[in-house]
Amino acid sequence: MSGARHIAFEERSKGTIEVEVDYVVVGSGAGGAAAAVTLARGGAEVAIVEAGAWRDGEHYPYSAYGSMRDLMDDWGSTVAVGRAFWPVVQARTMGGTTVINSAICVRTPDDIFAQWEKERGIGGLRDRVLAHQERIERELSVEEVPPAARGRSNLLAMKGAEGLGWDSHYMRRYVKGCEGTGQCLQGCRKLRKQSTNLNYVPETIARGGTVLSCAPVSRVVLEGTRAIGVRGHFVHPQTRAKGAVFFVRARKGVFVAASVTHTPVLLARSGVKSKMIGEQFRAHPGTGVFGCYDEPVDMNVGATQGWASTQFRKEPGLKLETLAIPPELVASRLTGAGVELMKRLAEYRHIAMWCHAVRAESVGTVRPAPFSDKPMVKYGLDRADMERFRQGMILLAKQHFAAGAKAIIPGIQGMPYKLTADQVGLLDDAPLDPKKYIAILSHLFGGAIMGRDPASAVVDGSGRVHGYQGLMVADASVIPSNLGVNPQHTIMGLASVFAEDALAA
Ligand SMILES: Cc1cc2nc3c(=O)[nH]c(=O)nc-3n(C[C@H](O)[C@H](O)[C@H](O)COP(=O)(O)OP(=O)(O)OC[C@H]3O[C@@H](n4cnc5c(N)ncnc54)[C@H](O)[C@@H]3O)c2cc1C
Ligand code: SF4
Numbered sequence: 001m002s003g004a005r006h007i008a009f010e011e012r013s014k015g016t017i018e019v020e021v022d023y024v025v026v027g028s029g030a031g032g033a034a035a036a037v038t039l040a041r042g043g044a045e046v047a048i049v050e051a052g053a054w055r056d057g058e059h060y061p062y063s064a065y066g067s068m069r070d071l072m073d074d075w076g077s078t079v080a081v082g083r084a085f086w087p088v089v090q091a092r093t094m095g096g097t098t099v100i101n102s103a104i105c106v107r108t109p110d111d112i113f114a115q116w117e118k119e120r121g122i123g124g125l126r127d128r129v130l131a132h133q134e135r136i137e138r139e140l141s142v143e144e145v146p147p148a149a150r151g152r153s154n155l156l157a158m159k160g161a162e163g164l165g166w167d168s169h170y171m172r173r174y175v176k177g178c179e180g181t182g183q184c185l186q187g188c189r190k191l192r193k194q195s196t197n198l199n200y201v202p203e204t205i206a207r208g209g210t211v212l213s214c215a216p217v218s219r220v221v222l223e224g225t226r227a228i229g230v231r232g233h234f235v236h237p238q239t240r241a242k243g244a245v246f247f248v249r250a251r252k253g254v255f256v257a258a259s260v261t262h263t264p265v266l267l268a269r270s271g272v273k274s275k276m277i278g279e280q281f282r283a284h285p286g287t288g289v290f291g292c293y294d295e296p297v298d299m300n301v302g303a304t305q306g307w308a309s310t311q312f313r314k315e316p317g318l319k320l321e322t323l324a325i326p327p328e329l330v331a332s333r334l335t336g337a338g339v340e341l342m343k344r345l346a347e348y349r350h351i352a353m354w355c356h357a358v359r360a361e362s363v364g365t366v367r368p369a370p371f372s373d374k375p376m377v378k379y380g381l382d383r384a385d386m387e388r389f390r391q392g393m394i395l396l397a398k399q400h401f402a403a404g405a406k407a408i409i410p411g412i413q414g415m416p417y418k419l420t421a422d423q424v425g426l427l428d429d430a431p432l433d434p435k436k437y438i439a440i441l442s443h444l445f446g447g448a449i450m451g452r453d454p455a456s457a458v459v460d461g462s463g464r465v466h467g468y469q470g471l472m473v474a475d476a477s478v479i480p481s482n483l484g485v486n487p488q489h490t491i492m493g494l495a496s497v498f499a500e501d502a503l504a505a
Pocket of ligand 2: 175178179180181182183184185187188189190191192193302303304
């Protein structure tokens with residue numbers, strides 16, 4: 001069968017659903033959608049196969065709980081196993097993590113291309129990636145957070161940064177006319193955020209492509225060392241019941257873009273041989289510091305994230321940002337119970353949350369979990385990274401006080417619940433034990449890294465899996481280093497280059 005369409009869950013009684021195309025792309029997030037639309041624009045017949053369901057704006061949830069249930073991978077329950085168990089947050093829905101992210105758009109820094117050339121033997125990417133990033137910025141309406149959507153938390157962050165003489169800015173995001181509802185984590189019901197389910201996925205269909213949703217791929221089908229398609233069975237989005245089997249045959253190639261945690265597992269499960277599969281997992285671990293202000297801040301009024309500073313990207317190695325999280329998540333960060341928690345919550349309107357993303361050097365692994373098809377991430381921060389982590393919290397604390405906060409809530413186990421400006425020095429001796437902190441990993445890298453040498457890389461500089469034909473990877477798992485900036489733009493730029501190379505082959 002072929003022809004433009006969307007195939008959602010199919011009952012088991014349907015037997016096997018077969019589709020044949022030029023290229024099949026596994027995953028519809030930042031990498032998958034960018035690769036698919038490039039292939040489709042190049043005249044190829046493309047199928048996107050996505051594990052999650054297709055949800056339109058009116059079906060996005062309002063709460064963090066709803067987001068975990070409907071939009072996140074495995075209810076957001078994946079954790080990095082190390083000394084601490086920090087959540088690894090990713091989406092499982094049409095559009096991938098672009099549906100639940102904050103749409104912050106940052107071009108790949110020049111030093112990253114130089115590093116890839118020097119350490120991985122991959123040159124010639126800079127101009128091509130940047131050209132694609134320029135195009136994507138036009139197509140996805142990248143704009144600075146408009147003044148009306150800045151909200152008080154972002155304005156205060158700018159005030160604090162200016163007071164300290166830091167270089168900082170209001171963010172540029174893939175958003176057309178942000179209304180400042182602070183709901184990015186639950187999906188943008190106003191359809192202002194340009195997640196890939198709104199643009200590149202529908203365009204792929206409009207260009208004659210096919211999209212399968214609720215369709216987790218269980219393996220890439222190989223004939224010898226050539227990838228000829230993908231196979232799996234539909235899974236009902238609510239009951240999780242197994243549906244029909246699907247087989248998508250690819251005449252020209254298979255692109256795997258199932259994310260840093262799922263791509264390595266899928267390659268391993270499919271029998272792809274490389275000792276580098278699942279190696280070199282990296283992340284930007286991050287946490288927030290709350291500032292308490294006399295006047296209401298109402299952090300959920302305004303863009304979810306609107307202000308950032310990259311001044312500390314190289315030294316000590318981190319990025320600072322504002323972040324508004326839903327009230328129920330704030331409650332979990334305020335700690336305590338009963339009357340004490342209610343008193344703390346009463347302050348909610350007066351709290352601003354700012355966070356860091358640490359450019360950690362530590363590496364981990366992604367492997368199939370025993371007796372399941374889920375990924376297992378092993379990862380922990382070494383002492384140098386924990387020092388960066390602590391340093392970032394100190395910077396955020398100082399920024400809050402420079403913006404006029406009367407106290408901060410550091411959220412560090414064993415330290416006072418609140419610190420005033422004269423106590424900020426206590427943070428210099430804050431523990432370096434990850435268990436004492438609540439952090440998440442939202443920017444992930446590696447697991448199928450690129451490099452010229454097959455002994456130290458899974459894919460080459462065109463995303464082609466070393467030693468295989470017609471098998472490409474086009475997501476964050478190819479990224480061999482920690483960027484120190486938000487990764488979506490780099491992922492999209494690389495995926496576009498890889499798709500272009502496949503068309504030219
Ligand atoms: C809360 C949050 C906020 C973020 N904010 C930003 C931001 O503002 N700016 C930024 O640059 N980055 C941000 N990021 C990171 C960014 O969203 C990700 O780095 C990026 O989306 C990763 O792209 P990807 O293509 O590798 O994977 P994803 O976008 O996660 O897409 C992978 C897709 O593959 C699907 N899939 C998985 N397994 C299978 C399978 N077996 N079969 C079929 N499909 C499968 C998944 O369901 C998913 O849809 C954020 C991340 C989070 C969690
Ligand atoms: S802040 Fe609200 S309107 Fe703006 S992009 Fe996020 S969800 Fe959409």
